[in-house]
Amino acid sequence: MITLSKIVENLQDRLFNSVVSNNLVYNTCWEDPRLDRKMLQLNKESNVVMLTSAGCNALDYLLDSPRHIHCVDVNPAQNYLLELKKALFTNGNYSLLWDFFGEGQKTGAEVVYQRNIRPLLPTAAQEYWDSHISYFTPSPTEPSFYYKGTSGKIALMVRNRIQRKGLYNNVLQLLNAQSTKEQAYYFFEIEPLLWNGFHKWLISRNATMSMLGVPAVQRKMIEQEYDGIFNFIRQSIQRVFTQLPIHDNYFWRVYLTGSYAPDCCPNYLSSQNFKYLQPRVDRIHTHTSSLIQFLKHHPDTYSHFILLDHQDWMADAKPDLLAEGWHHILNNSSPGTRILFRSASPSADFLPPFVKKHISFKEELSSKLHPQDRVGTYESTHLGIVQ
Ligand SMILES: C[S@@+](CC[C@H](N)C(=O)[O-])C[C@H]1O[C@@H](n2cnc3c(N)ncnc32)[C@H](O)[C@@H]1O
Secondary structure, three states: OOOHHHHHHHHHHHHHHHHHHHOOOOOOOOOOHHHHHHHHOOOOOOEEEEEOOOOHHHHHHHHHOOOEEEEEEOOHHHHHHHHHHHHHHHHOOHHHHHHHHHHOOOOOHHHHHHHHHHHHOOHHHHHHHHOOHHHHOOOOOOOOHHHOHHHHHHHHHHHHHHHHOOOHHHHHHHHOOOOHHHHHHHHHHHHHHHOOHHHHHHHHOHHHHHHOOOOHHHHHHHHHHHOOHHHHHHHHHHHHHHHOOOOOOHHHHHHHHOOOEOOEOOHHHOHHHHHHHHHHHHHEEEEEOOHHHHHHHOOOOOOEEEOOOHHHHOOOOOHHHHHHHHHHHHHOOOOOOEEEEEEOOOOOOOOOHHHHHHEEEOHHHHHHHHHHOOOOOOOEEEEEEEO
């Protein structure tokens, strides 16, 4: 018999699937590549497989000059976003890259796109951006690309609320604070005004979580750990803003202000790195497919797998698929292959039992680095090395 909770779960899954399969969900990566690169130890021999998300972290890893980075995503829009970033590098004008992805806006974006960028894109990406390039044209109500896509829409709602409450200047003071002590001062001034009924309501909606790219199973994981999603988000935000330096926390800055700053942005956007990345972007290859399908069709020996938190999407609900994924990963690895992932769960207990026989986990390193994570919304980070 199908229970009511099963029906609700199915509806949540359908809502999530329709959000992530038809829309740009992630307009910026939400995992900290500074820690990743310490764990991955990439070099010029590296042959990397990773999930695309917004493509920022693939470009970050490229600074270590790996041979290939295969970016795989089931959502084609995520790959088109990375293709657009690659095309801006190939075009060779740093200030245009900064306008699009540093400022998140370019007046006359359509014209620049047609003239300079479109010819550098693969056909499918051209078709997508022909009807979406206006994401970069600023308007008074939607001033930035970082307020587009489903996660951007949630960020915009929060920012509008902050502005309506007259708290925007306080937020800027917080972002410009020079010490964690000063940050904490501004944060605790704002916090009581932040968590009103509206924000509690917004955060507890399934629709909000789907738009942020958090499926029902992952949400359940968080709820079990934290006595509700609201407590989790509240504690994560408090920790990030009061205990970690905010001056280089570009993850939160971009959603609060709509843009990065030259001294607070992903590495791929810094002017000094442009000359290193421009000749290397062709080493990034995008693939629209599930990870399993990609490995079935591109068998090879890969040196690194970066799985982000996507296993949470399967851990409880689809253990067979999780196991199948790991069989493919192990079949396409060799001793020394590094596998990195994060989770909303405090441990990696969800892994199929056979995985631990083939992999040694570097818990000392990953748990030392995990608290420095500038995103701050994951419960654990794991680095495995194939034996
Ligand atoms: C797992 S999500 C999480 C976002 C992430 N934490 C970040 O850094 O932004 C990242 C991407 O993985 C894709 N994805 C999820 N499961 C996948 C799978 N089995 N195969 C390929 N892509 C997948 C999603 O479409 C999404 O764009």
